[in-house]
Amino acid sequence: MYYNLELDKAIEEVKNAEAKKVCIQLPDGLKKQAQSIADEISSKTGAEVIIWMGTCFGSCDSPMGLEKLGVDLLLAWGHSRWIPPKERFK
Numbered sequence: 001m002y003y004n005l006e007l008d009k010a011i012e013e014v015k016n017a018e019a020k021k022v023c024i025q026l027p028d029g030l031k032k033q034a035q036s037i038a039d040e041i042s043s044k045t046g047a048e049v050i051i052w053m054g055t056c057f058g059s060c061d062s063p064m065g066l067e068k069l070g071v072d073l074l075l076a077w078g079h080s081r082w083i084p085p086k087e088r089f090k
Helices: 007-017 028-045
Strands: 021-025 048-052 073-076
Touching (some): 007 028, 007 073, 021 028, 028 048
Parallel strands (some): 021 048, 021 073
């Protein structure tokens, strides 16, 4: 099965944020592809990529303690686009 993970957008976001350490969070069905996703992001940005292997129940299930690891940016994949609260309640 083919999924368009929009890695080009993720890579652009890492570059725009000038992130040095990135955490990727994937739903269980995509975790088997985690290493190849991390490798591609790292090779195209130079960022260190950490793979979050904990549970993921949607965008509200953000990993705790990433700031202690020095993570600059969290990239989370899910089933639908995350809309910031400010935009949700206009």
